[in-house]
Amino acid sequence: MASVTFKGNSVTLPKTEVKVGDEAPQFKVLANDLSEVTLENSKGKVRLISVVPSIDTGVCEQQTRRFNEEASKLDNVEILTISVDLPFAQKRWCAAEGIENLQTLSDHRNLSFGTNYGVAIEELRLLARSIFVVDSSDTVTYVEYVPEVTDHPDYDAAIEAARSAK
Template structure:
């Protein structure tokens, strides 16, 4: 399991670490309109899954904005940003910040995504910062568990992995 810290303190991640080459586990999260969204809903597309603890924090804000900017440069790639923020808060944040190219999804209901991808922080009921690329056949082609949850992911590596995935 990935060794993750949050503000320097070691945290416990629930679920199993997802590795490159594995089939991506399915999950159920909520869209901003409260409809259920699963991995299967975007089958046939490459998915860049950006995982953030909360959109209303500096690094999460920057991460989501960065992938929003990159979205138009990526063909057949859907960018999903997942946090435990409530769907209403995600919708408000996107509207206030002009974020229209990524789909924000909430794992607040039951941590389905967090446990499936091994990023649910037991002590805080937040998700650890991570980025995954899942190809159109549901294979994980890139996985980054950011070792310190308040640090930025490797944006360039994730974007390149999304470009290379089929």
């Protein structure tokens, strides 16, 4: 199991842990227009799933901006940023920040993604910072559970994993 802290304090995550080689777990989240989105919506593409606690915080903003910049350099890769922020807040933030190359998705309704990927923080009802790369055949090819939620992920490793996935 991934051991994760938030500001130095241990947090409780679901017992589920996704590993390289696993079939990607299904999930149901909301797009900014409140439509439901599942893993099937991007079937046949490589997915880089960037998970952030809240898009309105410093590290989360930087993470989302970085992957937005990288998105135009990646062929057949869809970048999904998932948080528990309300879809309206995600839409407003993306518009204000000029984020157009990735899709922000909300797991606020039932924590489907957070539960199935083992990143829902029980004490805070936030998602633990993490990165998942899922190939076009729905196999997980890269996983990073960031040990301290307030730290940055390994951007270069995640981007390379997305480039290498087929």
